[in-house]
Amino acid sequence: MAAARDTRVTTQEPPKAIGEPNLLWNQETVRDVAEAVGAHKIGDEALRTLTKDTEYRIGQLIVEALRFMRLARRTHMTPQDISHAMRVLDVQPLYGYDSTRGLTYGEASLGPQALFYVEDEEIDLDKLINTPLPKISRDVHFGTHYLAIEGVVPNLPENVTSAELRTLDLLPKGPGANPALAALSGQDNPAFKPAVKHMISQELVLYFEKLQSALMDDTPGDEGERLRRAALDTVKDYPSMQQLLPYFVTWISNQVTHNLEDIFVLRQMLELLQALLENEKIELSTYASSLANAALTCLLGRKIGNESGIDAIRAQYELREFAGALIGRLAFKFSTKNKMLRPRLVRTCLKALLNPMHHPVVLYGAVCGVAQAGGPEVVKVLLLHNLKEVENKVLVPLQEKRDPLSEVEYEALLGIIIKSITLLIDEEFPLANAMNGINSEEESNQVKALLGDIIGSRVLQLENHELNLAILDSKLYF
Structure with a gap:
């Protein structure tokens, strides 16, 4: 009788402490996962502690995912939000769950406990088989055709048609263009070309280099002064100076910043600035x-x-x-x-x-x-x-x-x-x-x-x- 009484006492669940909160996560689910990874013998106290930690970790993950959802101005949480939250928490993300649409969960009864699963989209096999295949791209080849004949664009398959030209006129242009204008031209996904690198001709590059060497030539005498005067005179009335302005401004700023101890260099930079101001053909x-x-x-x-x-x-x-x-x-x-x-x-x-x-x-x-x-x-x-x-x-x-x-x-x-x-x-x-x-x-x-x-x-x-x-x-x- 004593042994039986002791057995009943040991098998009885320990009393819950006063003020201890109820667990929202099912302990049996935690026990099943623990047994699946090899932890077959786990005590009730350890199971309860592990369940508490599971609740805390899942809640922390949901809070981080909600932040990403609000930053994206959405009201529905997506798998990407969970994946980003796991990366923030330094947890290996789940692979294979990448969907931009909301997932639909189905419920299946498995004994006394409900089981939820993600419903797969049903695809009609006949419709999939009868869908036409995409066109095969043409092989790479080189050909010749006229872009324009006496200023008129010929109607050739290789050239842009007049209808396409009118469509291109409605496309937004520039870095600050409004993408909504593309919808007016029938473009659902307008593609913007990247900014083109600033290019100048080889003649302007050669002129800029010669001008630099002439202004920085501190050879005493009339010959050096005459060369510098001639270089500055070209700046005063050179019509194609506009493309070189960014290079001139950068060069003047760098020379003034790094040569404050050289009166000659500073004087030449101010002379160049004066020549630029006297050129009425540039902006x-x-x-x-x-x-x-x-x-x-x-x-x-x-x-x-x-x-x-x-x-x-x-x-x-x-x-x-x-x-x-x-x-x-x-x-x-x-x-x-x-x-x-x-x-x-x-x-x-x-x-x-x-x-x-x-x-x-x-x-x-x-x-x-x-x-x-x-x-x-x-x-x-x-x-x-x-x-x-x-x-x-x-x-x-x-x-x-x-x-x-x-x-x-x-x-x-x-x-x-x-x-x-x-x-x-x-x-x-x-x-x-x-x-x-x-x-x-x-x-x-x-x-x-x-x-x-x-x-x-x-x-x-x-x-x-x-x-x-x-x-x-x-x-x-x-």
């Missing part, structure tokens, strides 16, 4: 921003050239002034087609001007850029209001150093400021003692109070009453 509006970036680098670069001395500093000032003139031409020439180009150039130069920690040569380029890109309006509204701060933080310290290099920097910076101020009047740069009025004491004090003592005194030395009035009119914008 540069697409490349205006790229060319402006190269000119800005020469204008506001912190260190240009690797030589020291007064002559090297003067060469830098000449290069920056040349770059500023090109910035002005770019800003005004393409301001109608590129609305943001001119404000961006003025903003960049003004930002460099308002930083007193910059070197005087950088401030020189900033003043030149603001004046050339902005014009008289920007000089009156923005430049004049910041000149007093430039004088106190830059000009006064340079004046106190009293060494030859500082004197050159002082005169150059002060000179470009005065030259920019004279843009307020329509006259050319006024010479000294070119009086068109009398500077009253009150007027002189107002000019000095607005611009500072150093800049104001230099402006008053011009003795230009019209310029003084234009400067004082800017007080309305304070």
